[in-house]
Amino acid sequence: GNSVTQMEGPVTLSEEAFLTINCTYTATGYPSLFWYVQYPGEGLQLLLKATKADDKGSNKGFEATYRKETTSFHLEKGSVQVSDSAVYFCALTPYGGSQGNLIFGKGTKLSVKP
């Protein structure tokens, strides 16, 4: 079946540190891959996405590259800020649209200290 595995949190970093949140997936065919962010007390917002192999999604200084050979979509940011503190969810939708729903990882909580 389809599934997403992301690193366990919480992750605590100092401001300006480098961030990596690992995400790997299991899926048949060619899924689309997403990172969503949830700020405290709010719903989820799309952070970035990639729809085919080798695509790189980027937004707000965050990047993730769709690696089919390693079935991974790791999230990175070169210099985190306190305002990046949130829960980050990796997700996929299976190719073809017949299922149509997002399959989420369990989320990784990031805390950035000044």
Next chain:
Amino acid sequence: SQTIHQWPATLVQPVGSPLSLECTVEGTSNPNLYWYRQAAGRGLQLLFYSVGIGQISSEVPQNLSASRPQDRQFILSSKKLLLSDSGFYLCAWTRGVAGVLRSYNEQFFGPGTRLTVL
């Protein structure tokens, strides 16, 4: 522009009481609509999705039900709440062609409802 509303924002209910959570979308037509539950330590779980009025698909067996009485209204209900129903409930929508579930469109989430069952 499109907006999505959920209410109430928070709810505390006793075990065995009924539940009705409402989600409405503005500024779009024929959206695909979704209900998710986020339980502590368990990530996000899709509960129901709908591609049109009166069309509901359930992803997991449970104590809850969903209805879509209007194109942009999605309701989550229960006749008798259980302790295990506690969690953060999120509604979401994607652009859709009526009757078709699009898997690659961005999902837009509402602000959520925090339900505590005592």
